[in-house]
Structures are given as C-alpha cells and as structure tokens.
Amino acid sequence: MPLRSDWSQRPCPIARGLETFGDPWSMMVLREIFFGNNRFTAIKERLQVADTVLSKRLAGLCEAGLLERRKYDGGQRSRLEYVLTEAGADALPIFNALTLWSEKHLNPPSDQAHMYLLHRDCGQRSNSAERCEHCGTELTARNTSWHSLTRSEQPIPLDLALAGTAQGSAA
Numbered sequence: 001m002p003l004r005s006d007w008s009q010r011p012c013p014i015a016r017g018l019e020t021f022g023d024p025w026s027m028m029v030l031r032e033i034f035f036g037n038n039r040f041t042a043i044k045e046r047l048q049v050a051d052t053v054l055s056k057r058l059a060g061l062c063e064a065g066l067l068e069r070r071k072y073d074g075g076q077r078s079r080l081e082y083v084l085t086e087a088g089a090d091a092l093p094i095f096n097a098l099t100l101w102s103e104k105h106l107n108p109p110s111d112q113a114h115m116y117l118l119h120r121d122c123g124q125r126s127n128s129a130e131r132c133e134h135c136g137t138e139l140t141a142r143n144t145s146w147h148s149l150t151r152s153e154q155p156i157p158l159d160l161a162l163a164g165t166a167q168g169s170a171a
C-alpha cells in the first residue's frame with residue numbers, strides 16, 4: 001500500500017522514484033539498514049519512532065522490493081531482521097549524494113554532526129556519491145563505510161546490510 005498518493009505511474013522517473021524516496025521515515029529506516037541496524041526494536045530505539053510508523057515503512061520497503069525479511073535465531077524463537085535486496089543496495093548513491101549535498105550546503109547543528117564516505121579498499125574519503133575519488137572504484141555497499149561522527153568513532157562498513165551476508169550487527 002503506497003504511503004502517500006500514488007506517484008508510481010508518473011511519466012518522469014524522478015517523480016516515480018519519489019514514491020519510495022520521498023518519504024522521510026522510509027529514508028531514515030533505509031539509513032539504519034545500511035548501517036547494519038536491522039532489527040525492529042533497535043531501529044525503533046535509534047529513530048525514536050512509533051511502532052505503527054516503523055511497521056508501515058518496513059512493510060512498504062519490503063513491498064517495494066528494497067528490503068527483505070530474514071529470520072535469525074533470537075533464543076527461544078526465531079525473529080525477523082531486514083536486509084537490503086539488490087534494488088535496496090542500489091540506493092546507496094542516493095544516500096551518498098544526500099550526505100554530500102547536506103555537508104556542502106547545510107549548517108550542521110554541532111561540530112560533531114558530520115558524516116563522511118569512505119572507500120574501504122583504499123581507506124580514502126570520497127566527495128563523489130558514485131566513485132572513490134582517490135582510486136576511481138565504484139562505491140557499493142560491499143566496499144563503502146559511512147563515518148558518522150555522532151554515531152561511532154569508527155567508520156561503519158555497510159556490507160552487513162546486504163542479503164546473503166552473515167548476520168548483521170544491531171548495535
């Protein structure tokens with residue numbers, strides 16, 4: 001079920017994309033998944049969001065084909081976590097571009113409120129959403145880390161968010 005009015009039949013691909021990427025909570029949920037924070041309770045805690053809002057976004061992102069549910073062993077019973085599909089992982093440059101644009105044009109609320117993109121293979125920061133500026137390699141969830149200074153002292157690799165990888169961390 002679409003979250004807003006249905007943009008999916010519009011002639012312009014930018015407009016069609018807004019069906020998925022025009023909703024702030026959906027974007028925030030996807031951000032958490034990229035960071036490897038992929039379980040309901042942990043996402044809820046990080047985003048300080050109501051259960052109903054989060055449930056609706058997770059369901060919508062699964063239905064749109066960006067996320068898939070995966071079972072993990074939660075002790076007494078198996079529980080669900082969320083991982084990126086290929087279509088979800090392909091959204092990385094959108095988030096990278098949003099980060100770079102905000103870093104360039106918006107004043108941060110504090111000195112710590114910055115985020116940097118790193119290519120893990122060469123360890124360099126990039127100011128390009130698509131490619132490592134240092135070595136030219138395409139940035140993907142497999143080879144990229146996000147360094148959010150308010151979140152962690154160390155850059156966080158994004159590959160735990162992918163389907164088919166070992167269990168992600170839900171820190």
Ligand SMILES: [Zn+2]
Pocket residue numbers: 119121122123124132133134135136137
């Ligand atoms: Zn590089």
